[in-house]
Amino acid sequence: MQLLPVLISLTLLLVGAAATRKPPTHLEFYLHDIVTAVPLSPATAVRVARGVTPLPHNPTIHFGDMYVIDDPLTEGPELSSPALGKAQGLYIFASRTDMALMQTFNMVFTAGPHNGSTIAVVAREPILDPVRELPVVGGTGSFRGATGYVLFRTYSANGTNSVIHVNMCVRARV
Amino acid sequence: MQLLPVLISLTLLLVGAAATRKPPTHLEFYLHDIVTAVPLSPATAVRVARGVTPLPHNPTIHFGDMYVIDDPLTEGPELSSPALGKAQGLYIFASRTDMALMQTFNMVFTAGPHNGSTIAVVAREPILDPVRELPVVGGTGSFRGATGYVLFRTYSANGTNSVIHVNMCVRARV
C-alpha cells in the first residue's frame, strides 16, 4: 500500500499551513482616561481642537472636539495597580447628536509577556453603551499582523474622568 | 480498503477550516458630505484645524485643513431617501499640491440587516478621480474582522457639498 505515506505527508503539509494561524490571546486590564488632573496623575487626555456646535444633551462638548490621549493601562481598576502600558492616540466627538467617539490609538505594553508589543485600534465608541466593541486593525512585536477586537465597559466614571474595563481578544498572523 | 474513511475525515476537516472564511457582503448606498448647511440639514462636516499653505489650484483650501464628519448614509441619492447610517470620523487635506484627502472614519449602520454594525476605513482619497478605492481595515458586529474595500464615485457636487455613490465589498472573518 503506497498511498499511506503520501496521505501522511499531505496531512502534515496541511497541518503546517494551518499552523500559520496562531491561537488567540486574551487579555483583561483597565484603562484610565484622565481629562481632569487627580492627586495621583496629571491629565492624560487633553483637548487640542475645538468643534463649533454643542451636543444637544451635553453642551460642554462640541461636535468636532478632539483629544489626544496617553492613558495608563493597569492590571486592576485602581490607578495605583501595576502598570501594563499606555493607550496613545486621539479621539474625536464625531457625532452631532450622540456621545459617540471616533478613536485611533495604539496600546503599547510595557510589562509582562507582551512588553514592547503594540495593538492598533480604529473604532467608533458610543461611550454610554454598556459594552462597546472596537476593532483591532494591526499590531507589532508579538502582535504582528494582529486581528481581533477589544470590548470596553465603563467600570467607573467621575465627572470627565473614567476607568474602562478592557477585554481584548487578538490573533497574531505571520 | 481502510484509507477511504481517513480521506473523507481529512476532507471534512479541511472544508471546515476553509469555512471560517465567510462569503463577501456587497452594499451600495450614498454618502452626503455637507460642509455648507442646506434646508434639509445642518453642516455634517466641520473644519476643526487649519493648515498654513493654500493649495495651488484652490486657495480656499490649505494643506493641513482638517474636518470632522458625521455624514448621513442613505439608500438613494436624495438626502430624504431612507437613512442607512452615518460615516463618522475625520478627513485632512494631506497633499500640498493635489485635492487628496487622508481619511479615517467608521461607517455605522442604523437600519437593515447590519443595524448596529460598523466598518472602519483608513484611506487616501483623491477626490477629483472618477473612482476612488478605500481600504476597509476592520469592523464590528456582523462585520467583525472585516477586510475588503469601498469604491467612492462622486454622484453630484454643489459648491462645497457632495453626494458620493458608495460601493462596499467586505468579508467578515472569525
Next chain:
Amino acid sequence: MQLLPVLISLTLLLVGAAATRKPPTHLEFYLHDIVTAVPLSPATAVRVARGVTPLPHNPTIHFGDMYVIDDPLTEGPELSSPALGKAQGLYIFASRTDMALMQTFNMVFTAGPHNGSTIAVVAREPILDPVRELPVVGGTGSFRGATGYVLFRTYSANGTNSVIHVNMCVRARV
C-alpha cells in the same frame, strides 16, 4: 486503485485554496520629513494643532502637537533621488513623557510597478529607537487587502528634519 485520482484532486483543490495567499512584496526606500523648509523643498510636515504640556526632555514639543504630512518617498537617501511617491497623513506627539508618535498615513506610489497603489499605516513610533516597526493595516490597487509591516530607521537627522530608511514587507490578499 481508485483512491489516487481522488487524492490528486484533493491536493490540487487545497493548493488552489492556499494560492489566494499571494507572496509578499519587499520594498526599500527613503522618507523625507521636512518640518523646516530647505532649498530643495518647502516644509512637507506642518503643525496644525498645539498641545499644552511641554515634553520633559524637549520643551519645544508639547504633548498633543499634531502635524499633517505630505512627505516625499525616494529611491535613495537624497531628496534629489528618483521620486517613488508620498506619505500623506498625520502624526501626533501622543506621549506625555517620551518622543513617541501616533501616526496615521497612507503611502501612495507614483512610479514603478506599484504606481497608483497605496498602503495604509496606523502606528506608534518611538522616534529615538534604532528600529521602529509600524503595522500595515490595508492597501489599494496592487496592495488591495495588504497586511504586513514597515520598518523605520533614521538615516539622518538635521534639526527638525529627518530622512528615514523604510523597509516594507506586505502581502496583498484577495
